Amino acid sequence: MSVTYLGMPPFPEAAAAATGDERLRGNLRHATRTIRDKRAAAVAELADWSALRAAGAQIKDRTLRHLDHYLEQLEAAVTAAGGTVHWATDAQEAGEIVTRLVRATGEREVVKVKSMVTQEIGLNEALEQAGISAYETDLAELIVQLGEDRPSHILVPAIHRNRSEIREIFRERMGHWGRPAPDGLTDRPGDLAEAARLHLREKFLRAKVGVSGANFLVAETGTLVVVESEGNGRMCLTLPETLISVAGIEKVVPTWQDLEVFLQLLPRSSTAERMNPYTSTWTGVTPGDGPAAFHLVLLDNGRTDTLADQVGRQALRCIRCSACLNVCPVYERAGGHAYGSPYPGPIGAILTPQLDSMETGLDASLPYASSLCGACYEVCPVAIDIPEVLVHLRERVVQGGTATVRGERTTVRPARGHAAERAAMRAASWTFDHPRALRAGERMAARARRLVPRRLPGPGRAWTDTREVPQVPAESFRDWWRRTRGTAGGAPGSTTAHTVDDGTGAVGSTGRTGPLEDPR
Amino acid sequence: MRVALFVTCVNDALYPRTGQAVVTLLERLGVRVDFPEAQSCCGQPQFNTGYRHATEPLVHRYASAFADYDHIVVPSGSCAAMVRENYPRIGARAAAEGRGGRLAAAADRAVPRTYELTEFLVDVLGVTDVGAYYPHTVTYHPTCHGLRVLGLGRRPRALLEEVKGLELRELASAEECCGFGGTFAVKNPAVSSAMGADKAHHIRSSGAASVCTVDNSCLMHIGGLLSRAGSRVRPVHLAEILASTEESPW
Ligand code: SF4
Numbered sequence: 001m002s003v004t005y006l007g008m009p010p011f012p013e014a015a016a017a018a019t020g021d022e023r024l025r026g027n028l029r030h031a032t033r034t035i036r037d038k039r040a041a042a043v044a045e046l047a048d049w050s051a052l053r054a055a056g057a058q059i060k061d062r063t064l065r066h067l068d069h070y071l072e073q074l075e076a077a078v079t080a081a082g083g084t085v086h087w088a089t090d091a092q093e094a095g096e097i098v099t100r101l102v103r104a105t106g107e108r109e110v111v112k113v114k115s116m117v118t119q120e121i122g123l124n125e126a127l128e129q130a131g132i133s134a135y136e137t138d139l140a141e142l143i144v145q146l147g148e149d150r151p152s153h154i155l156v157p158a159i160h161r162n163r164s165e166i167r168e169i170f171r172e173r174m175g176h177w178g179r180p181a182p183d184g185l186t187d188r189p190g191d192l193a194e195a196a197r198l199h200l201r202e203k204f205l206r207a208k209v210g211v212s213g214a215n216f217l218v219a220e221t222g223t224l225v226v227v228e229s230e231g232n233g234r235m236c237l238t239l240p241e242t243l244i245s246v247a248g249i250e251k252v253v254p255t256w257q258d259l260e261v262f263l264q265l266l267p268r269s270s271t272a273e274r275m276n277p278y279t280s281t282w283t284g285v286t287p288g289d290g291p292a293a294f295h296l297v298l299l300d301n302g303r304t305d306t307l308a309d310q311v312g313r314q315a316l317r318c319i320r321c322s323a324c325l326n327v328c329p330v331y332e333r334a335g336g337h338a339y340g341s342p343y344p345g346p347i348g349a350i351l352t353p354q355l356d357s358m359e360t361g362l363d364a365s366l367p368y369a370s371s372l373c374g375a376c377y378e379v380c381p382v383a384i385d386i387p388e389v390l391v392h393l394r395e396r397v398v399q400g401g402t403a404t405v406r407g408e409r410t411t412v413r414p415a416r417g418h419a420a421e422r423a424a425m426r427a428a429s430w431t432f433d434h435p436r437a438l439r440a441g442e443r444m445a446a447r448a449r450r451l452v453p454r455r456l457p458g459p460g461r462a463w464t465d466t467r468e469v470p471q472v473p474a475e476s477f478r479d480w481w482r483r484t485r486g487t488a489g490g491a492p493g494s495t496t497a498h499t500v501d502d503g504t505g506a507v508g509s510t511g512r513t514g515p516l517e518d519p520r
Numbered sequence: 521m522r523v524a525l526f527v528t529c530v531n532d533a534l535y536p537r538t539g540q541a542v543v544t545l546l547e548r549l550g551v552r553v554d555f556p557e558a559q560s561c562c563g564q565p566q567f568n569t570g571y572r573h574a575t576e577p578l579v580h581r582y583a584s585a586f587a588d589y590d591h592i593v594v595p596s597g598s599c600a601a602m603v604r605e606n607y608p609r610i611g612a613r614a615a616a617e618g619r620g621g622r623l624a625a626a627a628d629r630a631v632p633r634t635y636e637l638t639e640f641l642v643d644v645l646g647v648t649d650v651g652a653y654y655p656h657t658v659t660y661h662p663t664c665h666g667l668r669v670l671g672l673g674r675r676p677r678a679l680l681e682e683v684k685g686l687e688l689r690e691l692a693s694a695e696e697c698c699g700f701g702g703t704f705a706v707k708n709p710a711v712s713s714a715m716g717a718d719k720a721h722h723i724r725s726s727g728a729a730s731v732c733t734v735d736n737s738c739l740m741h742i743g744g745l746l747s748r749a750g751s752r753v754r755p756v757h758l759a760e761i762l763a764s765t766e767e768s769p770w
Contacts, residue, residue, distance in 0.1 A: 011708070012707060012711075015710060015711050016708075016709075016710035019711055025714075310616075329697045329699065329715050333711050367570075368703075368704065368707050368708065370701070370704065371697050371701025371704045371712070372701055373664035373668070373697035374664055374668035375668070375695075388609075391567065391568055391570065393570075394568070394569060395570040395571075395572050398571060399571060399573060421569070425571045426571070428566065428574075429563070429574040429578060431560075432560035432563075433560065433577045435557060435558060435560055438560055445533065459706065462705075462706040462709040463705065463706055465709060465713075466744075466745060466748060467741060467744030468743070468748050470740050473536050473537075475536060476532050476533055476536055477533075478532055478557065480536050480539075480540060481555045
């Protein structure tokens with residue numbers, strides 16, 4: 001089962017459709033720009049931000065290096081505190097475990113705290129198939145759920161909606177799920193929040209089972225941490241009799257002291273707050289206080305495979321703050337849905353294909369969903385070099401190589417549909433490694449310069465649909481230099497072992513390859 | 521001090537005036553500059569599209585073409601960033617793949633001597649006033665790799681501020697990518713053009729007659745959009761502004 005939604009087209013197609021949706025672009029522009037500026041201000045307040053950021057990255061890296069150790073420590077601590085730990089290899093297994101646990105309580109409905117990982121495993125759908133209703137209680141998740149929509153942002157899943165759209169969804173759909181929206185509902189944020197509050201209160205008070213994710217798992221004590229803004233999480237974590245938490249194995253941190261770093265990095269990066277309104281922590285069960293039964297489902301679903309990749313593994317540091325989405329110019333224009341998975345934006349472009357082992361056409365297109373501008377890396381609170389990982393994954397797409405797939409070291413074949421590009425790239429490299437051929441090519445282009453049409457056919461159309469092609473000059477720089485300065489300036493690199501063709505005719509090189517041969 | 525110009529393949533083939541401007545400028549500042557003809561392309565398009573192996577011969581070529589120079593001056597933020605950021609990675613990966621340390625050694629030789637043009641002017645020559653004269657309104661777009669990978673910071677602006685006659689106009693959302701991104705421009709043309717259209721809009725709103733960057737590849741995209749939209753704003757590389765003087769306007 002892949003992390004991407006069924007039937008999603010490759011990124012460029014879905015993104016192209018989204019760029020034409022003026023309302024969507026307006027909603028996204030407004031929302032991301034507001035958050036972007038606030039985040040920058042919240043971060044600027046801390047003089048030691050870069051040290052915090054480095055510490056966050058180091059704690060995560062070190063924990064990931066010894067993940068087996070910390071996971072066992074976590075399991076022992078959770079068990080000792082009265083919880084039960086379950087291990088899930090993939091999404092399907094995790095869904096089955098949760099379904100079985102809910103069934104065992106005899107209940108037919110659960111309330112949910114907003115969680116990325118339960119979306120990743122398609123938990124609501126799995127529960128629905130088993131006849132169990134899962135109610136989202138985060139305001140934005142509620143909007144998405146009522147609207148039978150998909151989330152388009154990690155933190156603000158309904159970012160693609162404006163308030164008048166939200167009012168319509170509440171008016172039309174709330175009644176199907178429980179308490180209907182009040183008569184005469186306006187689109188004032190306060191009124192919309194009140195309608196949601198009344199609707200949800202009913203659910204909180206009735207539910208016997210709560211389902212959550214976790215932001216952090218503290219190995220030394222077996223403590224789970226959920227960070228949220230609305231208090232719905234606190235309700236779901238304390239009122240039900242049974243609490244089932246699902247978390248990716250990369251969420252573990254060794255000690256409480258490590259939280260000091262992340263509880264500063266996360267709120268400032270995500271909501272631009274110094275501190276988030278609600279931070280809930282719980283350790284196993286406490287008789288007479290909160291849920292009497294607690295289950296922790298630890299999910300792999302491609303994480304161990306990702307961990308095996310020395311460059312790609314940094315994606316596992318992610319604390320899902322969504323800062324990278326908010327600054328991403330591609331996300332702002334393409335919207336979250338084009339990324340085809342619960343993980344949109346720059347982090348989605350590197351995480352989804354890795355969790356999926358690059359199995360779908362969409363997976364293979366995601367690493368190209370970036371201009372490599374580097375804005376994401378700049379804001380990432382755990383310093384994930386997203387452009388580096390994107391390029392690394394592009395390599396897996398076009399060049400193949402080795403990767404770990406479901407625990408096995410596997411030779412990966414290049415993805416389909418890149419043969420012409422591969423030939424062109426190799427030909428370009430060959431030409432660039434043979435300056436005489438390059439010079440000849442440039443002269444040919446200069447002679448044909450007046451023949452270049454304004455609109456190119458074939459793949460060139462992708463450029464000329466919106467942009468003029470540059471005019472080819474009558475003379476290349478190379479020729480200008482030779483004409484005005486002679487060849488005297490060019491000092492051939494004869495002092496090193498690798499002799500090169502200096503374009504003067506004295507070709508003497510090692511290991512020459514033709515343009516279509518593999519240069520390795 | 522032996523100084524070489526790495527003109528870059530885009531400038532060589534499409535924007536020779538930029539290379540000529542660098543030569544003119546450096547010679548005016550008393551620097552003798554060479555153009556080793558063995559140079560070609562840094563390999564950025566191939567590398568960034570995923571063809572790391574196809575990039576390797578170009579790493580060797582770069583290192584040997586410039587082996588005899590103390591300083592390699594690059595009038596392109598993204599090509600300088602390619603050398604500085606990615607050559608060491610290419611070397612390390614080749615070594616990790618059991619193919620020895622030759623690429624890593626080549627990268628080691630090339631990286632510390634590679635300077636983007638404004639770095640060379642400000643850090644090595646220690647000048648911001650290069651005696652230029654350019655009586656036009658200009659807005660400056662800091663291109664992503666210069667801004668975020670090289671960390672050029674204020675260098676380009678510091679140089680522009682000293683140009684006589686030049687009036688600098690502020691650019692809204694200046695630090696946002698123009699949407700070029702190499703092969704991104706044709707792999708995701710809709711998003712690339714949408715980003716570029718917003719950039720072009722801000723450039724036109726600045727009221728400047730020219731838009732200036734340290735990267736002609738971004739300017740090719742921005743300029744292509746501007747002229748398709750019928751705008752008269754002129755794209756111009758920073759080197760060409762700095763080369764311009766009262767006696768010989770560029
Ligand atoms: S990749 Fe970094 S910036 Fe993006 S969501 Fe994860 S932690 Fe936040």
